Amino acid sequence: MLDPKFIELNNELVKEKLSSRGMKFDLEGFNKLVSNRKEIIKEVEQLESEKNKGSKQIGKLKREGNTGELDALMEELKVISEKVKNLNEKRSDAESELNQFLLQIPNIPNDSVPLGSDENDNVEVRKWGEPKDFEFEIKDHVELGEKHDILDLKRATKIAGSRFALYKGLGARLERALINFMLDVHTMDHGYTEVLPPFVANKDSFTGTGNLPKFEEDLFKLKDTEYYLVPTAEVPVTNIHRDEILSFEDLPVKYVAYTPCFRKEAGSYGKDVHGIMRQHQFNKVELVKFSKPEDSYSELEALTNDASRILELLELPYRVVALCSGDLGFSSAKTYDLEVWVPSERRYREISSCSNFGSFQARRANIRYKPFKEPKPSLLHTLNGSGVAVGRAVIAIIENYQQEDGSIEIPRVLIPYMNGVKTIS
RNA sequence: GGAGAGAUGGCCGAGUGGUCGAAGGCGCUCGAUUGCUAAUCGAGUAAGGGGCUAACCCCCCUUCGAGGGUUCGAAUCCCUCUCUCUCCGCCA
Numbered sequence A: 001m002l003d004p005k006f007i008e009l010n011n012e013l014v015k016e017k018l019s020s021r022g023m024k025f026d027l028e029g030f031n032k033l034v035s036n037r038k039e040i041i042k043e044v045e046q047l048e049s050e051k052n053k054g055s056k057q058i059g060k061l062k063r064e065g066n067t068g069e070l071d072a073l074m075e076e077l078k079v080i081s082e083k084v085k086n087l088n089e090k091r092s093d094a095e096s097e098l099n100q101f102l103l104q105i106p107n108i109p110n111d112s113v114p115l116g117s118d119e120n121d122n123v124e125v126r127k128w129g130e131p132k133d134f135e136f137e138i139k140d141h142v143e144l145g146e147k148h149d150i151l152d153l154k155r156a157t158k159i160a161g162s163r164f165a166l167y168k169g170l171g172a173r174l175e176r177a178l179i180n181f182m183l184d185v186h187t188m189d190h191g192y193t194e195v196l197p198p199f200v201a202n203k204d205s206f207t208g209t210g211n212l213p214k215f216e217e218d219l220f221k222l223k224d225t226e227y228y229l230v231p232t233a234e235v236p237v238t239n240i241h242r243d244e245i246l247s248f249e250d251l252p253v254k255y256v257a258y259t260p261c262f263r264k265e266a267g268s269y270g271k272d273v274h275g276i277m278r279q280h281q282f283n284k285v286e287l288v289k290f291s292k293p294e295d296s297y298s299e300l301e302a303l304t305n306d307a308s309r310i311l312e313l314l315e316l317p318y319r320v321v322a323l324c325s326g327d328l329g330f331s332s333a334k335t336y337d338l339e340v341w342v343p344s345e346r347r348y349r350e351i352s353s354c355s356n357f358g359s360f361q362a363r364r365a366n367i368r369y370k371p372f373k374e375p376k377p378s379l380l381h382t383l384n385g386s387g388v389a390v391g392r393a394v395i396a397i398i399e400n401y402q403q404e405d406g407s408i409e410i411p412r413v414l415i416p417y418m419n420g421v422k423t424i425s
Numbered sequence B: 001g002g003a004g005a006g007a008u009g010g011c012c013g014a015g016u017g018g019u020c021g022a023a024g025g026c027g028c029u030c031g032a033u034u035g036c037u038a039a040u041c042g043a044g045u046a047a048g049g050g051g052c053u054a055a056c057c058c059c060c061c062u063u064c065g066a067g068g069g070u071u072c073g074a075a076u077c078c079c080u081c082u083c084u085c086u087c088c089g090c091c092a
Helices: A004-009 A011-020 A027-064 A070-103 A141-147 A153-159 A169-189 A203-209 A234-241 A293-313 A360-365 A390-400 A412-418
Strands: A123-128 A193-195 A244-247 A253-262 A281-291 A318-322 A334-342 A347-356 A367-370 A381-389
Touching: A004 A011, A004 A027, A011 A027, A027 A070, A123 A293, A141 A153, A141 A390, A169 A193, A169 A253, A169 A281, A169 A293, A169 A381, A169 A390, A169 A412, A203 A234, A203 A360, A234 A253, A234 A281, A234 A360, A234 A381, A281 A293, A281 A390, A293 A318, A293 A334, A293 A347, A293 A381, A318 A347, A334 A381, A334 A390, A347 A390, A360 A367, A360 A381, A381 A390
Parallel strands: A193 A253, A244 A367
Antiparallel strands: A123 A318, A253 A281, A281 A381, A318 A334, A334 A347, A347 A381
16 A cells, blocks of 8 residues: 555656556545545544533533533533534545555556566566476476376366366475475575464455455455465465564564465466466465565565575576566565476466565555664565465476486485485386 | 453553543663662653644644444443453364
8 A cells, every 4th residue: 555645745756657557546536535534534623622622621510519501511512522423424434435545556666667568578687597408309297297197187176176286196295395495495594484374364464465455356265254265475474563563673574484375366267277387276485574664675686586596406497587567566566576497388487476565565564663763663664575486396397307208307405305316207 | 162251551450431541560761870781769651643844843633452332521331343361062
């Protein structure tokens, strides 16, 4: 959520920035809502002040035993009280209208974000590793997965439906090995604190991170409850500190969490129907940071590096892409995508998305910190990124590490996590 | 699932219709003092919103788990909900 005061003071900038991400900002509507709210507040507060004074007066008169003017005063206050009641209803209407308006508005892109309208305008920042030249006919992860009986998509469909996976044997172990490997690297080398959060969260949490109210159709809601399955660990982990005030000394706070992620993938019909690229349920190791505002962009660079290091250790070719304004996620001020090389598609595919949300989520979720030597708490900045998506890492490993005989080598760093298994054959 | 108790400021905790935004304590900040990481004394110490302002000061409103109600007036009375704790039952 944007700061209404900031919008008031910078409405041209806001308009321009939002249009860079393809959104038309209704300035007139906004101004109307704001001034409407202020007017009502002024009026109601004046009446309340009158009411309070009168009530105090009554208390005083009663104590003094002076009952002469009581009835008249009480009658008068009754009228005021009625007015206040009515106005307060108007006030809460005005405030929730403004709130609803603000909740629909995406974050403002940072100045460093390249301008553009869609993913074709994203900018490649750097590349690591070389896509391998295979001297034989390669197979995709589905074919290889079935061949070695490590991936059983047919039976997954029987159990649940399409877009679900059943890992078996060394496939299941590979998934688990990756999770443990990633958690170890981020906790031991990168200084993150491991958390294991609930896999469901409530409405307040989803509103805090910006998934609600706008994106309810992407979520699995549990029937007859207020719970939703988490689409990413970002939701429960960012909400760890909702409605809290942290000390500047504690910042940055860095968490890493493994969770499964549940997404309806509404609107992606026909996209990535083959294999496990796009699932209703997938595993992910997520990095989340709470940072001082002045540090958040350097923290974003660091976070992106922490995520890329996983790919480097796995020796998977990847590139880093800066999302353009038009492709930016709703809550994000700046995003880098990490894209891993997928041989069967002969292109890079997203495996991690690292974002700085500025104070956008912090305002919604009311996460603040006490700055050094300043009495008033202020909003901190939140960041997160996948470190990395486990299912897609499995695809990348299976395909990039395939051998001519159809066997799959295990990346060196994973062998200890695979109990010494070096090849799937 | 059954029975009971509770939720107050950063923390602990008093407060059952008006002088309560809230005693007292801890913590923290500042000052004084003692020859030395401590003790003692004094002062200060919630958040959000609105107005004024260049900014501060100041003024006003709201907030005692959340939401409603009664009342001129609610931390205090009534209703609903959420959460926590204790006992019993069940259980990975």
